[in-house]
Amino acid sequence: MARQRDYQKIELIYKATQELVLERGFSGLKMAEVAQKAGLATGTLYIYFKDKDDLVNQLYLYLKRQKASLWFQGNNHNDSFHLIFERFWKQFLSVSMENASDAAFLEQYYRSPFIKNTVKDESGQLLKPVYDLLDRGKKEGILKNLNSELLLAQILGPIHELVRLHREGTLQITNEVNHDAFNLVWDGIKS
């Protein structure tokens, strides 16, 4: 038929978007600048994405899926609950801080007006394995037998704060801090 889409352009657009959000914040994000930074014409963005809203939501899902795929890396189902959980928690923290532009984008996105419920739902799905893990911990009598939402607030809440402290430069997340922070969480949720 005709010329085909160049899906590498999507990567370029994502990269440019993230960098601009890091530099100037979410509300300073301009389509014309995204295009320029990606080395494309403004109109080209509208070939790959319906509108700005679509671009932002797609990028969110892309990053979120990418992060989620790393949470449970290197685990074996035979490992003890404690071991799997500790690996998960530390991995979640480190993956959340890993890349400044990823982190800036994800953090700012969640409270932004861009977020769509369908996207929120799909990103909620990504937590399914975490809920399963909590169920296992409860069944084995290792975790307090409480509502998973409540446990999760306890598990992820501190992570979000630590990521913020790290980004603001208030607290350096050394291995020791990482370890102490994990124990604070663990001592809270264990039965």
Next chain:
Amino acid sequence: MARQRDYQKIELIYKATQELVLERGFSGLKMAEVAQKAGLATGTLYIYFKDKDDLVNQLYLYLKRQKASLWFQGNNHNDSFHLIFERFWKQFLSVSMENASDAAFLEQYYRSPFIKNTVKDESGQLLKPVYDLLDRGKKEGILKNLNSELLLAQILGPIHELVRLHREGTLQITNEVNHDAFNLVWDGIKS
């Protein structure tokens, strides 16, 4: 001299602003709508506030100070650390959830591009008594002897999550939930 300012108008403007943020989010906040909702002309807003940025920042400080004044209400210096801390934590949570439009505004503000460092600093000052309380707990050997930032991440992180769950309707914060949530935090930080 001449006509005097009517400081009740500031309250009207604050109220209108909060309600609009609750209804349509931060980025949907329009000066013309704030004025209309407050029953004033657009230009009047610029008599009481330098610009939109100023309005938003003033309102943030106003609400934040109001909340902070309630955190330690009803405490006596002779009370035990545990008692003061528990009252503080539960009060912080309930004050954070209390009023939907306050909560929506505060939550969205913090990650918005409006925030100024001077305002951030002043609102950080409000946490001073909390840091003092943590120092007392450490000195008495009741709390783990860790960096206060780290402890605070553990103490306030879950609160932010619970407020979100409450707002989204995912979790109803009953007295029992409140109690369980507190114990999760307490078991984590106690030495």
Next chain:
DNA sequence: TTGATAGGTGAATACTTATTCATAAATTTG
């Protein structure tokens, strides 16, 4: 090689919205 088709361009368009400002209305003071 050529016609058809879809990608690519970026200036022009269309729209939104913060802020200003000429004018009117309300208070205060002497």
Next chain:
DNA sequence: CAAATTTATGAATAAGTATTCACCTATCAA
């Protein structure tokens, strides 16, 4: 009560920026 002064008004202004679209270009099938 009149002059002086500041508040209050809201239409007009000024800027910014998402999106479109007429035109160009690359690629594919025949």
